[in-house]
Amino acid sequence: MTTDRVLERVASTAPYALHPDRLLPADPGTRAIARELYASVAGLPIVSPHGHTDPAWYAENAAFPDPSSLFVIPDHYVHRMLYSQGIRPERVGVPRLDGGPVETDKRKIWRILAENFHLYRGTPSWIWLNHAFQTVFGIDERLSADSADRIYDKIAAALERPEFRPRALFERFNIEVISTTESPLDDLRHHAAIRASGWSGRVVTAFRPDPVVDPAFPGFVANLDTLGRITGEDTSSYAGYLSALIKRRKYFVEVGGCTSTDHGHPTAKTADLSAEDAAALYARVRSGSATPAEAELFRAQMLTEMAAMSVADGLTMQIHPGSRRDHNPEIFASFGKDKGCDIPGPTDYVEDLKPLLARFGNRPDLTIILFTLDETVYSRELAPLAGHYPALKLGPAWWFHDSPEGMRRYREQVTETAGFYNTVGFNDDTRAFLSIPARHDVARRIDAGFLARLVAEHRLDRDDAFEVAHDLAYRLVKQAYKL
Template structure:
């Protein structure tokens, strides 16, 4: 007998009957709200070109590090999944064969958030009810391949079907934003904005840093041989992102939360050392810290919201990084100090209401000890939602439990999906809305929150907090 997916209407709600009923009533009011997706990594070319997605494997497997990291952990080589190599070494190109490997190993995702997201996409987006197995692999592949050729599965149609109000992509400071420009000229009403990601030109340990800085100067028309010219080039690019791609935020993927507040003279001298090409690890870390403070200074003027994503040992697997490059599922959480590391930036700008800094973390131990007290005090700080590894049912619950007592709800920014996997976006937001409604229902059941306040908070968490914090 063919096994079926079962997306129970009460999934993720509390088990206690009275609390579950409250959660149902809260969720009913927010389930169909528009999606605000203020931070993520979908490709702007999808929406600009509006071409059909190629095939199921390219859609579900290749771009999703949650998927291929699990498969790799069980000994499945990335070459066999069609993951491109840096040197162009041959990898599997038979997309059906790749899909069969995925299907044969779909059981590995049991109990993970990926199972929830994938099951939602298969059933709700493509209307497939039978479970993905080795036996059903080809039927899946054919069904999805055929669907992707229909107009209703084009990227813009899916954007509208998913009820997305706005989605943010993330581009390097060196990106020419041609796809965003094409979008703005297309007349399509969907809203796709960019986030300014300057890592390639502010991190001295980023590959080809000196060449990147030279390119920054070229495209910004600024002499980057001096620190003042370099800062002017960054300001120019930030404004370009605002003008061309409607950017409202910046995004900083630093390894730590360290910030600095050097004098102008010391910062200029440090800049000369890091662009010389012989930078020490200590100078590189100090420069990254100084640049976070410089970015905060720019944000006070131009209004871009800062996002800081520290706490990841990125590309931990050196062999995978050398062969396939960045973002292949080997980012590992590590302990992160926010209290001391953020103090130089907060001493200078933490009390300025013109600045919004959204902090993310992979270090859950910092929630109640550091992040909630900081965000519960400094006007410039807000807390981003549980980040990857923790953007899961239990992760979101732990986040709410540890953060809310000290920071409240209004010093957080709702939810963002932070994904490259476009078809998982409705599922990810649905999971967050269900978990948040369950959390609010428990507060109501314990007589810690009035039901009318809970309804208002459910709307804030699902929709308004993200829209407000990111100035969308």
């Protein structure tokens, strides 16, 4: 393509239209290959093995209330950026823990997003929001102070229609299966309701035991009481506690179709204590008097115990370490967890995973998927580990790195040592239901671009690239998560 034609194309693209070549490499030769690769996977069903959508949506299939409740209030990516420029969470309706006053005028909240939409330039939120506005609601102008009300009205009107209810969108998004994430204390009533409803959409749960394995979790001791009560086990002893967890995993499999567990520890620390030491440590944490070091050791021990349970029941294990949660005490006190004040820190995998790997790392019948917020470990630690241990696989670029540049760095830094086949496709990991198609689309485009570069540089053959593109978009995730 000549320079003039490139410029002309750019110029003639209405700024609010999603370009069919978006996110593909600029070099025309590479783009042509990427375009074909992307086309070959663009229509594949979405397999979403890890995320945080609310199962009540699918169970109740109620209409989403309004544009701000859908796009602003629950999305920590969105209000985090606004807050960084001084717009407090109250102003965009984020509920206070003390029930204090927050903005309730949804249109006013929407206007704040619209007036500040330039802040998202260059960020994945920009991509996700525009993708949803355009592909889901047919918005054909850019969000701005001027267009705010028109777009609000258009989305609000759509949300009242049956084809914008959760199940209809689920089907329209071509979701083959989606996993939510629940605490072991959850009764999975929504999952049961979905199954009982006769609806064909496949929604499964994932077992996230942080509330009952992390002594620093709010309400930990009371949670252990509850765990005992709902399982009929005596959680005052370590043996009873472990039995309760095993029972609960079984319940998740039976009632929630669960195929995986998820562990969000501050570090990747693992331990393999003697039965005696583990029981003594449990007694300390059970009493609520554990020191931070004991809490860390207990979490470490529980990762290894969870691996042992996974060997027995076949659940794929996910480890999501490295977030310094709730870094901002003021925001945490006012608004609680998951409100955008989590900051990553350096994370060690080589030493920290050793105890677990020494015991289970050589088992090809176990799958442990590692994630990171510390990109320095991609080439230094994660790819060498996953390129060796049969039990290990690498999860996709996560959280702050679930973005075009982040995904590109992931492939560039992981592939040469771990290959493609020690990775597990894409996770959207989102609470933002409307962003799911956009996120999977970004991943497919970036992978197509990466593969296209390998083809253009004659490092991968064309036919191989098509096979790999399919594997990354569909096959690997189904295999790793047994979906």
